[in-house]
Amino acid sequence: MVRITPVLIAALLAVTGWCSASAETIAVIGTGNVGGALGPRFSELGHDIIYGSRQPQRADVQALVAKTEGNATAMLPAEAAAAADIVVMATKWPDAEVALKSLGDLSGKIILDPNNAVRINAAGMREMDVQTSTAQMIQDWAPNARVVKAFNTLGAPTMADPSSAGGPVTIPIAGNDAGAKAVIASLVTGIGFEVVDMGDISAAHVIEGMLIIRGNAGTMGTPFNYYFRPVPQN
Ligand SMILES: NC(=O)c1ccc[n+]([C@@H]2O[C@H](COP(=O)([O-])OP(=O)(O)OC[C@H]3O[C@@H](n4cnc5c(N)ncnc54)[C@H](OP(=O)(O)O)[C@@H]3O)[C@@H](O)[C@H]2O)c1
Structure with missing residues (x-):
């Protein structure tokens, strides 16, 4: 587990040639809760947001475009993904495979995966609904x-x-490409969160399990957010 500091992010971004201060084009596929939250926040960092919607002219999608800063627009998902270097997959998990496979060639693009695959068991509690992780399946x-x-x-x-x-909230991230993780880490910290690198894509299984126990704690009346207090360095 690596706590990603601003210095480390800057060093990794320099290696990849990506500059957190430059405007990137980010496609946000899905205009619901997550897409509608992250799109406007990422636009505050100076990035250009393209919402990928099945109905880009719908009134609520156009309202989201209007509340997003900069050169925001909405178009069909495949058009949005083709124009972007970063693709946020913010559809419901059961729609993710069809949505992703409709996006065309994603080679080299960074895919940000915020998904959770959740089922409710007989006791009314959440369980993971995938064997590996949504992130691993998207990578496959x-x-x-x-x-x-x-x-x-x-x-x-x-x-x-x-x-x-x-108070502070920590967002754990995982993935196989260090440069891509540095880009996402800069987005995480840029909009006001702490970030910890949990390792390669196999770590996503545990990160998705974190949502399960967080959700179940909320169901049991003890809702919390994750904050990882660093161990003091002597
Ligand atoms: N809600 C949360 O607080 C939260 C937090 C963390 C993670 N997550 C996870 O993030 C994911 C998204 O959740 P959400 O709450 O944002 O879902 P949501 O509010 O239902 O939004 C999903 C969006 O996906 C788009 N969509 C649906 N089917 C599609 C398809 N076949 N192709 C392309 N786009 C499609 C729709 O946008 P258009 O109609 O514009 O196409 C829809 O607004 C889920 O996996 C969820 O578990 C949710």
Whole structure:
């Protein structure tokens, strides 16, 4: 587990040639809770947001475009993905495979995966509904893309307003490509969260399990957000 500091992010971004201060084009596929939270936040960092919607002219999609800063627009999902270097897969998990496979060639693109695959068991509690992880499955469906797990362990209202958590919130990330993780880490920290790198894509299984226990704790009346206090370095 690696706590990613701003210095480390800058060093990794320099290696990849990506500059957190430059405007990138980010396709946000899905205009619901997560897409509607992350799109406007990422636009605050100066990035251009293209919402990928099945109905880009719908009134609620156009309202989301209007509340997003900069050169925001909405178009069909495949058009949005083709124009972007970063693709946020913010559809419901049961729709993700069809949605992803409709996006065309994703080779080299960074895919941000905030998904959770959740089923409710006989006791009314959440369980993971995939064997590996949504991130691993997305990586398998798009083997030449650079998938990064992030933003699945907190609620969309907190993404939209980190101050509503009443204190710092840590977002764990995982993925196979260090440069892609540095880019996503810069987005995470840029909008007000702490970030910890949990390792390669296999770690996404545990990160998705974190959402299960967080959700179940909420069901049992003890809701929390994740904050990892660093061990003091002597
Ligand atoms: N809600 C949360 O607080 C939260 C927090 C962390 C993670 N997550 C995870 O994030 C994912 C998204 O959750 P959400 O709450 O944002 O879902 P949501 O509000 O239902 O939004 C999903 C969006 O996906 C789009 N969509 C649906 N079917 C599609 C398809 N076949 N192709 C392309 N787009 C399609 C729709 O946008 P258009 O109609 O515009 O196409 C829809 O608004 C889920 O896996 C969820 O578990 C949710």
